[in-house]
Amino acid sequence: MARLYCAAMVASVLALTQICSDANAQECEAKVGVVGPMSGGAALWGISARNGTEIAASEYNQAGGLPMGGKKCKVVVVSYDSKYSAEGAAAAANNLASQDVSVIVGPLGSPEATGIKPVAERNKQVTMNVVYAKDAIGPQWPLAFHAVPGPGAWAKPVVKMAKEKFDLKSIVVVAPNDQGGTDTATVAVDTYRGEGIDTKEEYYQRGTTNFAPIVARIMRSDPTAIDLCTSPPGDAATLVKQLLEAGFKGIFGRLGGAATNEIIRAAGGIESLGNFYWLESVNVDPARLEAIVSAQKGLGQSPGDSTVVAIFAASGRLAMKAISNAGTSSDGVKVAQELRKLPLDDPWLAKGDWTGMSAYGIRQEFGFPVGMGLIVNGKNLGVTPISVADQ
Amino acid sequence: METAVSAGIIGIGLGAQYALLSLGFTLIYGILGVINFSHGGFYMLGGYVAFAVVSKLGLPYPVAVIAATLGCAGLGALFELLVLERHIDDHLATMMLTMGLYLVMGTVLVLAFGTEPVEFHSPVSGVWRSGRIYVPYANLVVLCACLAAIAGIYVLLYKSNLGRALRALADDRPVATALGLPPKILFPAAFGVATGLAGFTGALVTPILSLHPHIGDSILTISFMIVILGGLGSVVGAAVAAFVVGLVEAYSSIYLGGSIGALTLFLLVLATLVVRSTGLFGRQVRAA
Numbered sequence: 001m002a003r004l005y006c007a008a009m010v011a012s013v014l015a016l017t018q019i020c021s022d023a024n025a026q027e028c029e030a031k032v033g034v035v036g037p038m039s040g041g042a043a044l045w046g047i048s049a050r051n052g053t054e055i056a057a058s059e060y061n062q063a064g065g066l067p068m069g070g071k072k073c074k075v076v077v078v079s080y081d082s083k084y085s086a087e088g089a090a091a092a093a094n095n096l097a098s099q100d101v102s103v104i105v106g107p108l109g110s111p112e113a114t115g116i117k118p119v120a121e122r123n124k125q126v127t128m129n130v131v132y133a134k135d136a137i138g139p140q141w142p143l144a145f146h147a148v149p150g151p152g153a154w155a156k157p158v159v160k161m162a163k164e165k166f167d168l169k170s171i172v173v174v175a176p177n178d179q180g181g182t183d184t185a186t187v188a189v190d191t192y193r194g195e196g197i198d199t200k201e202e203y204y205q206r207g208t209t210n211f212a213p214i215v216a217r218i219m220r221s222d223p224t225a226i227d228l229c230t231s232p233p234g235d236a237a238t239l240v241k242q243l244l245e246a247g248f249k250g251i252f253g254r255l256g257g258a259a260t261n262e263i264i265r266a267a268g269g270i271e272s273l274g275n276f277y278w279l280e281s282v283n284v285d286p287a288r289l290e291a292i293v294s295a296q297k298g299l300g301q302s303p304g305d306s307t308v309v310a311i312f313a314a315s316g317r318l319a320m321k322a323i324s325n326a327g328t329s330s331d332g333v334k335v336a337q338e339l340r341k342l343p344l345d346d347p348w349l350a351k352g353d354w355t356g357m358s359a360y361g362i363r364q365e366f367g368f369p370v371g372m373g374l375i376v377n378g379k380n381l382g383v384t385p386i387s388v389a390d391q
Numbered sequence: 392m393e394t395a396v397s398a399g400i401i402g403i404g405l406g407a408q409y410a411l412l413s414l415g416f417t418l419i420y421g422i423l424g425v426i427n428f429s430h431g432g433f434y435m436l437g438g439y440v441a442f443a444v445v446s447k448l449g450l451p452y453p454v455a456v457i458a459a460t461l462g463c464a465g466l467g468a469l470f471e472l473l474v475l476e477r478h479i480d481d482h483l484a485t486m487m488l489t490m491g492l493y494l495v496m497g498t499v500l501v502l503a504f505g506t507e508p509v510e511f512h513s514p515v516s517g518v519w520r521s522g523r524i525y526v527p528y529a530n531l532v533v534l535c536a537c538l539a540a541i542a543g544i545y546v547l548l549y550k551s552n553l554g555r556a557l558r559a560l561a562d563d564r565p566v567a568t569a570l571g572l573p574p575k576i577l578f579p580a581a582f583g584v585a586t587g588l589a590g591f592t593g594a595l596v597t598p599i600l601s602l603h604p605h606i607g608d609s610i611l612t613i614s615f616m617i618v619i620l621g622g623l624g625s626v627v628g629a630a631v632a633a634f635v636v637g638l639v640e641a642y643s644s645i646y647l648g649g650s651i652g653a654l655t656l657f658l659l660v661l662a663t664l665v666v667r668s669t670g671l672f673g674r675q676v677r678a679a
Binding site: 038039040043044047177202203204205207208209210212213214216217219220233234237238245246247262265268302 | 394397398401404405408497501505506507508510512518520523525527600601603604605606608609610612640641644645646648649650652653
């Protein structure tokens with residue numbers, strides 16, 4: 001009887017401890033925002049960003065909460081569909097500010113970054129964008145961080161490697177005719193030309209559904225390669241489908257956001273696609289890919305692009321660590337101060353360096369290594385890591 | 392020379408798609424006086440119904456196209472009967488209601504199929520080639536369907552009793568109603584025909600291009616532009632304008648580039664409206 005009593009006591013104490021621990025974690029909340037396109041042609045990127053941030057939040061929540069000001073707080077992710085537009089992202093910053101969110105992971109598109117920066121600065125919100133715009137970050141926006149290395153850091157080594165691999169003679173760079181397309185396309189064009197490749201640029205109106213005229217125009221110049229640049233995944237997939245229909249037998253490239261699976265699917269398989277090179281915004285160790293997929297499954301998330309998920313999981317981890325060190329999630333200036341002090345060392349992205357000074361005039365870029373993916377003659381050769389550093 | 396021929400073929404292909412899209416849009420305005428902002432939604436819905444029938448039920452593609460057409464027609468007729476009919480004379484209310492329906496459709500499709508483009512390929516594959524000129528066979532199917540649809544709508548409106556009744560209601564509803572024509576049956580029927588056409592187009596065109604839950608936005612824009620150019624409510628105008636827009640887009644995009652091509656289209660519509668405010672084949676704005 002006494003044994004039974006003791007066991008019951010121990011069980012009660014343990015249960016109470018657990019309840020207290022849970023209650024402690026529930027006592028306070030650390031809110032982190034996610035801004036990106038959750039619908040439309042670029043939805044894959046936005047959803048992947050949300051997935052990544054939620055994975056980072058779940059890591060802390062499963063460990064009892066995020067240490068903040070002597071308490072363990074539940075990390076709450078608040079996402080907002082900015083629809084790949086400047087006005088959507090500006091509205092997102094205000095909406096999140098009204099919910100006391102001062103740290104935002106995202107946005108993902110250049111128009112979104114243009115829209116969010118002034119509003120977030122006014123609201124004293126930290127943002128972590130992944131856009132390839134020339135003014136993605138800058139000294140005039142001290143709370144804006146860049147979560148991936150920009151084209152200035154990777155364009156040259158990637159183009160050089162593509163030229164060597166495929167003997168590129170001529171290329172057409174295709175992108176939407178807005179800031180989201182032109183900013184990266186112009187850097188890509190300059191870099192291809194710098195490598196002595198005959199380069200043309202083609203822009204299309206965002207929202208185009210049938211690319212047949214653009215395809216015919218591209219085919220007139222008979223290029224050896226076509227770079228789909230930052231076209232949203234849906235557009236890139238339709239372009240590839242229509243280019244193959246038109247009889248294009250050359251090389252596809254993509255110095256822009258992730259869309260490899262969509263492109264392979266649209267082509268009707270990896271063999272039909274033939275030759276393809278693409279930039280991986282960060283280099284994810286293949287051994288980690290399974291962990292990323294299973295982390296998404298574990299949270300019941302709709303599957304996102306593993307690279308984008310990894311980028312945002314890393315950004316989320318950094319944001320949450322900075323919030324923890326600052327002791328607050330509602331003071332963006334304090335969080336930014338702590339964020340700048342953190343070393344870049346992520347379990348999925350490996351070690352990186354703080355970069356951005358040469359390209360943007362401010363050292364607020366997470367310089368994790370990038371990667372270059374290769375499909376040659378219908379065979380996937382995987383991703384080669386490329387280190388980046390301030391030039 | 393080959394480029395010019397290619398541009399012409401592409402323009403006709405685009406025109407066929409645009410004609411299918413804009414016929415339903417102009418039909419609803421011509422008969423009911425309603426600007427249907429959910430038109431792009433029915434296009435999307437048609438695509439998704441066809442996709443679901445093929446991929447989830449495993450039925451053949453032609454069955455999927457029929458299912459999409461009938462499904463969209465049924466939903467459209469029901470929406471007109473139960474919701475739109477009560478506010479049919481209030482232009483602002485009908486605009487808001489159709490816009491609301493579009494948002495609801497988009498959200499339901501996101502919940503059902505997710506936000507990403509779905510993998511939906513046309514069963515008609517292969518390309519006819521001669522030098523640099525090429526025509527995907529799937530585009531030929533769309534062109535044939537378009538010509539059949541134009542002929543069908545023409546017969547329906549101008550050679551059938553139903554068409555006469557619909558035109559009578561469009562011209563003068565009080566008199567037509569006094570003569571015994573029942574708008575509560577004919578208006579849902581007209582709305583159903585138009586939305587069925589949008590669903591049919593979605594089922595035919597989305598496997599060639601792409602299918603995602605926000606594709607309706609750009610469909611509405613292009614349909615609206617064509618219908619304005621052709622003359623709001625004019626079936627012939629919509630068909631002619633669709634091919635004009637298709638050809639202008641193809642030639643300007645191929646010779647001047649994608650950005651200038653899009654600009655040329657807007658300038659064309661602007662110039663037409665300055666010279667002829669009712670569009671190419673439009674009449675004085677209807678009284679309804």
